[in-house]
Amino acid sequence: MKSKLNISGIGMTSQRTRERLLGRLLEQGISDMRVLDVIRSTPRHIFLDEALSHRAYEDVALPIGHNQTISQPYIVARMTEVVLDSGPTDKVLEVGTGCGYQTSVIAQLSKTVYSVERIKPLLDKAKKNLKMLKIRNVEFRHDDGSLGWIDKAPFDAIIATAAPQTIPLELLQQLSPDYGRLIIPVGGEDNQELKLVIRSGKEYQEKAIESVRFVPLLMGQIQN
Ligand code: SAH
Numbered sequence: 001m002k003s004k005l006n007i008s009g010i011g012m013t014s015q016r017t018r019e020r021l022l023g024r025l026l027e028q029g030i031s032d033m034r035v036l037d038v039i040r041s042t043p044r045h046i047f048l049d050e051a052l053s054h055r056a057y058e059d060v061a062l063p064i065g066h067n068q069t070i071s072q073p074y075i076v077a078r079m080t081e082v083v084l085d086s087g088p089t090d091k092v093l094e095v096g097t098g099c100g101y102q103t104s105v106i107a108q109l110s111k112t113v114y115s116v117e118r119i120k121p122l123l124d125k126a127k128k129n130l131k132m133l134k135i136r137n138v139e140f141r142h143d144d145g146s147l148g149w150i151d152k153a154p155f156d157a158i159i160a161t162a163a164p165q166t167i168p169l170e171l172l173q174q175l176s177p178d179y180g181r182l183i184i185p186v187g188g189e190d191n192q193e194l195k196l197v198i199r200s201g202k203e204y205q206e207k208a209i210e211s212v213r214f215v216p217l218l219m220g221q222i223q224n
Helices: 004-008 016-025 032-039 050-055 073-085 101-107 120-132 169-173
Strands: 062-065 068-070 091-095 112-117 136-140 157-160 178-186 191-202 205-213
Touching: 016 032, 016 073, 032 112, 062 120, 068 120, 073 101, 073 157, 073 178, 073 191, 073 205, 101 112, 101 120, 101 136, 112 120, 120 136, 136 191, 169 178, 169 191
Parallel strands: 091 112, 091 157, 112 136, 157 178
Antiparallel strands: 062 068, 178 191, 191 205
């Protein structure tokens, strides 16, 4: 059972281990202090099973069950930084909630986050995790997020944490015409690139950020 002690991490992960992660993010070029502060104060171990929680502050992706992973802190920091750097984040859509780690980081830096996950048990776990952290500005949806969330569109920013072969049209259409940004990994397992698309009216400008490795964006939804 998770307890208050578990949230603070006392006895599980020393403050030093957590500071070491921050040092690593700085070394790798993360420079937005808002992002670094949120990563520092967000306990990543609560998103993991007990058996893996001692590795929570390593800068690596780790398994969360259902063949999925919690994103690497560097990638979460980078995606969040890119999105924040380029404009407002009042309304943000996340595709691929997973355990809710990226969700909680971006939620602390946005007005409202809408997060869609196709695997029901993961979505339920994410809801519990965010509740534990008292993060309340997130609405969740169990659905195929490649369709976006049409009722809540347009979004200032869309963060996809699973990789399609090509960018779904629905996500482009649901970007705010006034400088909406989509950050999304695109490609197969061995040749993925993180892309930033910025919308200005009918124009979409695409920029490659860096090579990445995410789980694939899959169609449809799973109940259990
Ligand atoms: N954001 C998470 C990363 C989760 S891994 C974190 O911070 O750790 C990517 C997630 O995307 C998985 O949970 C997977 O089930 C989900 N996913 C894959 N395809 C999807 C789709 N079409 N719609 C919604 N979620 C999807």
